[in-house]
Amino acid sequence: MNDLIPSAPTARLIVVLGDQLSLDLAALKGADQARDVILMAEVAEEAGYVPHHKKKIAFLFSAMRHHAERLLAMGWRLRYVTLDDPKNCGSITGEIARALQDFCLTQVCLTEPAEYRLKAAVQDWARDRQVALEMRLDSRFICDHATFQRWAEGRKQLRMEYFYRDMRRKTGLLMQGDKPEGGKWNFDSENRKPAADDLFMPRPLRHAPDQITKDVLALVADRFDTHFGELHPFCFAVTQEGAQEALEHFVTEALARFGDYQDAMLEGEPFLYHSVLAQYINAGLLDPLAVCRRVERAYYEGSAPLNAVEGFIRQIIGWREYVRGIYWLKMPDYTQQNFLQAQRALPDFYWTADTDMACMASALRQTRDHAYAHHIQRLMVTGNFAMLIGVNPHEVHEWYLAVYADAYEWVEAPNVIGMSQFADGGILGSKPYAASGNYINKMSNHCAGCRYDVHQKTGPQACPFNPLYWDFLIRNQDKLGANPRLSQAYRTWDRMGDDKKRAYRQSATAILKAL
Numbered sequence: 001m002n003d004l005i006p007s008a009p010t011a012r013l014i015v016v017l018g019d020q021l022s023l024d025l026a027a028l029k030g031a032d033q034a035r036d037v038i039l040m041a042e043v044a045e046e047a048g049y050v051p052h053h054k055k056k057i058a059f060l061f062s063a064m065r066h067h068a069e070r071l072l073a074m075g076w077r078l079r080y081v082t083l084d085d086p087k088n089c090g091s092i093t094g095e096i097a098r099a100l101q102d103f104c105l106t107q108v109c110l111t112e113p114a115e116y117r118l119k120a121a122v123q124d125w126a127r128d129r130q131v132a133l134e135m136r137l138d139s140r141f142i143c144d145h146a147t148f149q150r151w152a153e154g155r156k157q158l159r160m161e162y163f164y165r166d167m168r169r170k171t172g173l174l175m176q177g178d179k180p181e182g183g184k185w186n187f188d189s190e191n192r193k194p195a196a197d198d199l200f201m202p203r204p205l206r207h208a209p210d211q212i213t214k215d216v217l218a219l220v221a222d223r224f225d226t227h228f229g230e231l232h233p234f235c236f237a238v239t240q241e242g243a244q245e246a247l248e249h250f251v252t253e254a255l256a257r258f259g260d261y262q263d264a265m266l267e268g269e270p271f272l273y274h275s276v277l278a279q280y281i282n283a284g285l286l287d288p289l290a291v292c293r294r295v296e297r298a299y300y301e302g303s304a305p306l307n308a309v310e311g312f313i314r315q316i317i318g319w320r321e322y323v324r325g326i327y328w329l330k331m332p333d334y335t336q337q338n339f340l341q342a343q344r345a346l347p348d349f350y351w352t353a354d355t356d357m358a359c360m361a362s363a364l365r366q367t368r369d370h371a372y373a374h375h376i377q378r379l380m381v382t383g384n385f386a387m388l389i390g391v392n393p394h395e396v397h398e399w400y401l402a403v404y405a406d407a408y409e410w411v412e413a414p415n416v417i418g419m420s421q422f423a424d425g426g427i428l429g430s431k432p433y434a435a436s437g438n439y440i441n442k443m444s445n446h447c448a449g450c451r452y453d454v455h456q457k458t459g460p461q462a463c464p465f466n467p468l469y470w471d472f473l474i475r476n477q478d479k480l481g482a483n484p485r486l487s488q489a490y491r492t493w494d495r496m497g498d499d500k501k502r503a504y505r506q507s508a509t510a511i512l513k514a515l
């Protein structure tokens, strides 16, 4: 990539981060193509603050390089620093400082980093160095911080459903005047079907690596050898056009069944009818609102039913915006929350997939191979298990942040700390997503091939989720016992005979000891 001759001191340095790969990025608005300089940098600090999956780093570096090529072709002045550049000083702030000096610039403009950590680092650095910094709001989100704060103010409970309705009204998506399309805001009750394994399964588009991607793959193989995950085969899109093709493929091949099978799991089918678009949306290759409008069009053209389209749009303008709002409302303390005081270390098999539990092995293997697992696997399999055995939520959080191609703290932490581990004590969800093997058996075909028996409640052959579920509830009764949404479960426990209770606790203790 080319470097530049220093320019006149009136120009600004515009920083474009690895997850800001959008042409209409806030920091680029009103910029002077002839005068301002864009900085993009592959840096060790961002690539290493958790041991990101190899595919995630390769995806991001290749997408960054392609984006830089695009900006250069559009006539922007741009410095791109590769990871192996001998002058690379390893951090975003270090590279900003170096660029300011090299180009004799004094002013920096960037779009607000999506993670608290990096935002604070840039702000602290600018304050210490007395550098003029303009940080612009990220206009790629539908709900800005102030609007979310206003929405949250004075509410006893911050439930997604009400926030989502506001986002529907604001965007006009699936609205007939001020009424929701189809007469209901939410069609989730139609979206909980298990999938039969003879259903036709579309696969996400496979994008062949070009020379830029091949160079990045070689770099990642060399520099991030010790990081988690398989690098090959690498099939992600790395450009806006490629991501757009992936969206079109999803809309024509999978969207119609997205709703029905959203919660289903099948052995050997990592993607089912999911879009596998989150890594593109989060990095800026796809605009979330444009994605929703494309999906809405499929409904009005008659190619996808309302339960699928509403369900999909809810994930993006509802959940995605809502978790971001919670993140910025509750940081910096949010990632340290540990309501249940869980202290266990994350079992090693989260990294190796070496476990006899078929559902866990399946989710972990595909995480290793594809840097992907769909929502129910993340929530009800790996997340559920970690919570039941009492893993320290911060360790769980760091694992999720590392292993998925779409993982950034702003979206990962509320999903993990809040939704999956209940470590925030109920800010995000009204009860813990704890479940026994029965739920996994209902929604998947894993149990048929498992060495454990999902129908056995206790003993060495019993599905570990069964005794662990009860042990979790009883272990945490002081914190969860008053939760009205768990009263039925606690009543069931109270009605159990002492022998049964003892057998549950003993089985759970044996499993926990063996960990």
Ligand code: FAD
Pocket: 273, 274, 275, 276, 277, 278, 279, 281, 282, 312, 315, 316, 319, 320, 321, 323, 373, 374, 375, 376, 378, 379, 383, 400, 401, 404, 406, 407, 408, 411, 412, 413, 415, 416, 419, 420
């Ligand atoms: P689809 O199932 O096709 O959904 C469509 C889109 O909706 C996604 O691409 C995503 O943009 C959005 N979406 C869906 N659910 C959520 C949600 N709960 N929060 C925010 N956006 C959502 N999502 C991430 O983008 N990054 C993460 O690091 C992440 N970590 C998660 C950790 C846990 C424990 C859980 C339970 C969920 C997590 N999610 C995360 C949310 C969700 O699981 C992923 O967005 C989804 O699995 C990505 O796959 P997909 O693109 O095929 O999504």
Ligand code: DLZ
Pocket: 016, 017, 018, 019, 020, 041, 042, 043, 044, 046, 047, 048, 052, 056, 057, 060, 092, 113, 114, 115, 118, 408, 409
């Ligand atoms: C995730 C990531 C990685 C792996 N590498 C880089 C990088 O080298 N350069 C960069 O600008 N951004 C990278 N990112 C994305 C940043 O970590 C991201 O901008 C912050 O986490 C804020 O969301």
Ligand code: SF4
Pocket: 357, 358, 359, 360, 436, 437, 438, 440, 441, 446, 447, 448, 450, 451, 452, 453, 454, 463, 464, 465
């Ligand atoms: Fe998972 Fe239990 Fe079913 Fe095995 S029996 S696949 S551990 S739910």
